[in-house]
Amino acid sequence: MNAPVLELVDGTKQFLGTRALDDVSFALRPGEVHALVGENGAGKSTLIKVLTGVYRPDGGELRHRGSPVVFQRPVQAQQAGISTIYQEVNLVPLRSIASNVYLGREPRRLGLIDWRRTNAMAAELLAGYGIHTDVRRPLGTLGIGSQQMVALARAASTAADVVIMDEPTSSLEPREVETLFSVIERMHEDGVAILYVSHRMDELYRICDRVTVLRDGKLVHTGPLAELPRIELVSKMLGRSVGDLRAHGATEFSGNHFGGDHTAAAEPLLRAEHLTSTPRLSDVSLDIRPGEVVGLAGLLGSGRSETARAIIGAFPLDGGTVLLAGKPVPTSVPGAVRAGISMLAEDRKADGIIPALSVRENIVLAALPRLSRFGVVSRARQDRVVATFMERLRIKASSPDQPVAELSGGNQQKVLLARWLCTEPKVLLLDEPTRGIDVGAKAEVQALIDELATDGLGVLLISSDMEELIDGSDRVVVLRDGAVVGELSGDQVNEDAVLAAIAAVDEGEAP
Ligand SMILES: Nc1ncnc2c1ncn2[C@@H]1O[C@H](COP(=O)(O)OP(=O)(O)OP(=O)(O)O)[C@@H](O)[C@H]1O
Ligand SMILES: [Mg+2]
Structure with a gap:
């Protein structure tokens, strides 16, 4: 009964110059939620691709329900009941949302795809995931987080007994993460085996039964997760002793490395005024002072990315102005970059x-x-x-x-x-800067941002990682439906207050 549903025995995968998988044996049991962890580049995605027919292993054997199997292509793994959400959303951005949900399994009528039914089914399915939108729109018009939810809905709606998720929550908001977890719970109750990759420790301990740790392409540990203290898990991932981590202050790996509280000058460095683009942004105004990190909070689709993109001239506006050190910023990306604004995009x-x-x-x-x-x-x-x-x-x-x-x-x-x-730059707009970055490197990224801010850089920070947003921001501006609905500063910048600001607004939405 507990025989593995999917198993790799002594699997090896070599790329020029890298042994991405080195003699790895891995077994996924029916009904378990199995965490796969390791630093960036440890081999997690490669293992998943070997398990699902994207790559053929150079050595070793793949077994499905105890029998050797060779998946020539990912679709064969899908047909065998293995549904995968890859790390980089691999749906088709130019096709409609609905067609992406049912890609390759659209309902047909007289041999032709029945679009009316496809659209109706997709709309209903996605509504269950909190996505209310015209499903005939191209998928690419959604933000990356919503695209991830579409990929999730697609995976969950296939009759699979194995579901593999490579960092499904990296751009989801707390609310969407909860939706995902309830989907995982339902699958878990139905006996579906789940393989789950994430760099977020809290999530792993909340939902996973067992854990496998990879380091430099090698398997270093497999076992029950609950019995493994966090610091030991991190020590296995990084290949450093627990004593060594403690000596360095394990906080270095807790992801919180911002200094925070920058003394802000009185005069704003950047001033965005009345940014409007119907229906996505309405009258958004915000300031960033030199040395200040301004966090932008809100749910998926609240207009955070649009605001950042509008500031750098990558989002067409019906009205509004952006001033940098008092001077109007050209409304084109090259012009804005020349003026001193840079942006790290979410996708x-x-x-x-x-x-x-x-x-x-x-x-x-x-x-x-x-x-x-x-x-x-x-x-x-x-x-x-x-x-x-x-x-x-x-x-x-x-x-x-x-x-x-x-x-x-x-x-x-x-x-x-x-x-x-x-x-x-003088102003840096960061949309999900540490998305997918491992626990070790995250602290370094945050320290760098902090250092730059101390030197007078103004930062706009968008992060679905609440801890990062709270610890990193001097001030938090809350958006909803493309409008500013609140601003928190000083002591107000804490998780409860930010969540309350988002939630309080949310309650007003209830029908
Ligand atoms: N197509 C490829 N060609 C060459 N090298 C590759 C290729 N794909 C992966 N690698 C290398 O294999 C190693 C493992 O990569 P992999 O994507 O599996 O890491 P990962 O554990 O998923 O990391 P992350 O947490 O960053 O997603 C890396 O060193 C990577 O550079
Ligand atoms: Mg990966």
Whole structure:
């Protein structure tokens, strides 16, 4: 009865220069919620891709319900009852939301896809996940968090007995995370086996029965999770002794490394006034002073990303102005960047990483004008910048010349962060800066942001990680339905107050 439903025996997967999986044996049992953890680049996504037919292992055997199996393509794994939400949402952005939910299994009538039924079914299904929208819209018009919810609804609505989730919560709000957890609970009761990847420790301890730890492609531990103290789990992930972690103050790995409380000058550095874009933004105004980190809170679809994008000229406005040090900011991205505003976008796949370029090129891309003297870019200066950031952010790559597409998700995110941190902007807009970044590196990222703010940078911080938002922000502006509905500062910036601000507004919404 407890025989594994999906099993990899002595699995190996090699890439040029990297052994991403090194003799890993892993078994997923029916009805368990199994956590898969490890630092960025440890091999988690590779293991998932080997289990689901995206990659063929170079060595070892895959078994499904006890029998050897070879999945040539992911669709074969799907047909065998294995449903996967990959780390990078791999749906089709240009197709409608509804067609993405039922891609490959649309209801048909007389041999043709029955769109009316497809749309009606999708609308009903998604409503159950709190997504109320026109399902005929292209998927790509949704924010990355909502796209993740669509991927979740899709996975949960297939009759699968194995569901694999690679960082499903990395851009979800607390409320959506709760929805996800109730879906997982329901699946769990139905005997579905779940493999769950996350860098958020709280989540793992809340929902997982067992844990497997990977480090540098090797399996270092499998066992019950409840019995394993947190610090020991982190010590296994990082390959450092518990004593060593304690000596460093384990808080370094708790994710809270912001100094906070920057003394803000009286004059705003950035002033966004009456930003309006019907129906997504209405009359949003906010200020950022030099050295200040302003958090932007709100639910999915509340207009946080739109606000940031509007400030940098990437979101068309019906009205409103943006002033930097009193001067109007051009309403185009290149113009805004020249004026001193940089933005890390939430969707690294769509708006950030240039897959064909190397790690080095991706890092220096935006800073090139600054790194060049008389039109010539000094290679030595480039190398210095690249080396500094690769070390500080612990970017795991075989060399600076490796194509960035070959890096793990978390390491790609670090590359993007490095790109914007090294442009030395006056104002930095960060949309989910630590999305998918492991516990060790997260503290370093937060310390860097803090350091830059201390030097006078103004930061707008959007984060679905409540702890990060609270600890990192001097002030929090709360949005709902594209409008500012509250502002918290000083002692008010705490989790209860922020959640209350979001929730209180929410209650008004009840019919
Ligand atoms: N297609 C590829 N070509 C070359 N190297 C690759 C490729 N895919 C993954 N790798 C390498 O294999 C290693 C493991 O990557 P993987 O994506 O499995 O990490 P991960 O544990 O999922 O990390 P993260 O937490 O950042 O998502 C990394 O060093 C990565 O650079
Ligand atoms: Mg991964």
